Amino acid sequence: MIEELMKQLGSEKVSMNETELTRHSQDESCHPGVEPAVICFPESRSDIEIILQIAQEQHVPVTAYGAGTGLEGGSIPVHGGIILNTERMKRIIDFSPEDFTVTVEPGVTRKELNESINKHGLMFPNDPGADASIGGMVSTNASGTTAVRYGSMREQILDLEVVLADGRVIHTGSRAKKSSSGYNLSGLIAGSEGTLGIVSSITLKLHGIPEHTIAARCTFPTAKACAEAARLVLLHDIPVMRLELVDAVSVGEVNRFGGYQFPEKHSLFFEFAGSKKTVEDEAGLVEELMRDAQCEDWEVAADSLERARIWKARHELSYAYRHTSGKEVLGGDVCVPVSRLPELVDYSRELAEDAHMKAGVFGHVGDGNFHTLIVYDPKKPEEQKKAEQILERLAIKAIDSGGTCTGEHGVGIGKKKFQKREHGEALEIMKEIKQLFDPDGILNPGKIFE
Amino acid sequence: MIEELMKQLGSEKVSMNETELTRHSQDESCHPGVEPAVICFPESRSDIEIILQIAQEQHVPVTAYGAGTGLEGGSIPVHGGIILNTERMKRIIDFSPEDFTVTVEPGVTRKELNESINKHGLMFPNDPGADASIGGMVSTNASGTTAVRYGSMREQILDLEVVLADGRVIHTGSRAKKSSSGYNLSGLIAGSEGTLGIVSSITLKLHGIPEHTIAARCTFPTAKACAEAARLVLLHDIPVMRLELVDAVSVGEVNRFGGYQFPEKHSLFFEFAGSKKTVEDEAGLVEELMRDAQCEDWEVAADSLERARIWKARHELSYAYRHTSGKEVLGGDVCVPVSRLPELVDYSRELAEDAHMKAGVFGHVGDGNFHTLIVYDPKKPEEQKKAEQILERLAIKAIDSGGTCTGEHGVGIGKKKFQKREHGEALEIMKEIKQLFDPDGILNPGKIFE
16 A cells, blocks of 8 residues: 555655654544554645545545644544645645635645735634644634634635545535535535545635724623623624633633733633724723623723733633643533523533542633633543543533534544434434445544444 | 325315415426425424325425525426425424524524514524525525625524434534534535425524614616625625615616616615614725725615615515516526626626616625526517526526526526536535435425436
8 A cells, every 4th residue: 555655646745754653643632642554745636636546445544634733633543544644735726815715725724824815905714723724624614713703614615625535526616605506515524524535625715804903801700700791792793803711710821821910810802803993882882791791800902912912822721731741631622502601611610620620611602612621640540531521521511501512623533422412313314424425434434423 | 195194194284275286386486387286284393204204105206385485496396296385384492592593493484583583682684585484595595685794594504403305303403603513414404405304493593683774875887896896895894784786777677666766877785784883984984985986976874764765675676677567587696706796797787788688687796696687578488588598608607707506596497407517526426415315306306406
């Protein structure tokens, strides 16, 4: 198989280097690493076609790998085989500022994309924190802090070029902003974690860069009060750019990690963006709403530096937890109807406290999506077990509350066990679709389904 | 079959009345009517299950029928069989104002839905003009005037309950605002026009009713100039509620139909909605942009009556054309990248003029989606043929411009012939998915695919 890959791709696109094998055995999650047999670095769609053809002929698994920033083990090659790393596929194939669209290869990261388009007054808004590859963001239907305004990755996709397991190449959409023609294959492929095909190019919607931005924060006595105050903003249909909950423990963590001095209280962080007058009005209105909801303080970032500092801090949060020396972190990612958020946040903290585990809660409160990070000592297996049990109970509670076991990280390895509970009979349909697209099971086997 | 339906459903839910057979032979399109053998009026999900079971056993087609406002013949039972009319399924199953969600049966119309929720400060924004049923809107992925702000129907769906051809009942989502769990079946079923399953309940996102609304209009010397001016609004990322192009011919038509006095020129119609200060700012900013783009006039509706009048006129547009005595109207519904819109609008008018046919162009310019209505004399087959040819050439041009043959009306009967051109190899995948969901082909046969 490896010989054939080298012959057809050229040896410079194939690696079995020990460092590379190790790097590709893992993502940013705590799931145990598994080394692939070989790593391929395709440089074009036809390279992807070659890889899939060889894999199909020789019944070898193929797992796509982007920037390696996944949090549920989606790119860990649990059955070995080939890692298809897209990092050499970084071309911007087409950029149409007049249409607010861009077509990119999957290895372009979101920051690289923004660097190349920002100068034209346009931006790609989705921001999961990490500098993920666009292909990886498609595969998990990633979202992040701006989804409250722009939606998840799926809503940004106009077209995908996909190489299927049997070698066929399809386009799932067009460059039109909307369509009622045929079945929605874009939405089906997005979020399928490389189990239905390998995405070779992505056409995305872009947005104008807002003229003016204001960041603000306020605190409340309880996380529940934060969540309730956030609902007021939604009720007034104010198109906030970001609306984040960070609990007191997490504020403390990030303060120590980054040398910040945010009040160590349960906090809401806001960003408003648009024309200058509009965002000033919006910020003013939200301040009124927060004061009515009896916030303890309200602070607007004085300038763009301070604003950048706030969001830098927010993005460092999960790294802050991971930074604690000698400790590891297990993370949950549930999403529930917004009315259930206060209760779920409380439940999450309660579980951690009852187990005497250090934990923080933060997330995209405008979407009902939050993360629970639990710090444990990797040398104490019982601690890891307790952390896993907490996240399991939380996922079950989220599903039973009308929510989902994963709002943005994907199923990967970690959320497989909840699929039946969440999807019921629909899981059988999903398996049948998988069978239809990939009858030999070569595409990222061992993910999503048990 | 009919005996069995009567026995299992009760005769009051089954009709072969001549008037009912005629009513259900058509929608609002010009596609030739075909009478079903029988019409069933299910009152619950279990009635739908019974109908599908009998249809499956006896190999009889089942075509779902909502409010009958379709424009591509999607609900015409071209192979006879059973019409499954959802008009008795009008329950609001769950309304959670605190979560901005509602779960409804498919027969609820969008106006009925809004009547029952508006008093809670919430609205369901999608507005295709006609008072379509929510089930019908799901089936065609409908959108309309507010899609520029809120997206199409697909983006409003949190969960669908679907009865499959083999009797299985699935839920495609949850009540969480976003999810990365499993395959996106909601998006697949939405827009599938009843060919993959029958939707028995729909959970939708709701939005807060904006505090304040402003309507405005302006005119430009050419339709192309209108389209270019509209792009400026998009570039400034101003979250307009509505942004419509209506060409001079169409303004004249609606003036005569409704007794309005709008200037008979190529026009843009705007709606801004949000907090009072914000929308005043937005309207002011857009006025500046339009004046920079050298609009001929700018007029803001003086009060809510005048505002309602503007949108009433816009909604009456297609009826105005249809009203011309002794004439019929054929309509196209293409969607293209916004930069191609001016050219396509010109092309559309050119085709009509070359053929000496009366035609109007109007649409959702913020989405690149527009409609061409061509008036013809049904007593002159060569006129109908010419109208069909114009729309065919327009659809082909739209596809070749990176767009789609239907932005919001669906494929139904009329757009089947363009599916291969638009989707290429992906059409085969769609057919395989159809085969997977409905191996015996009982669900709305003769639609989408040739």
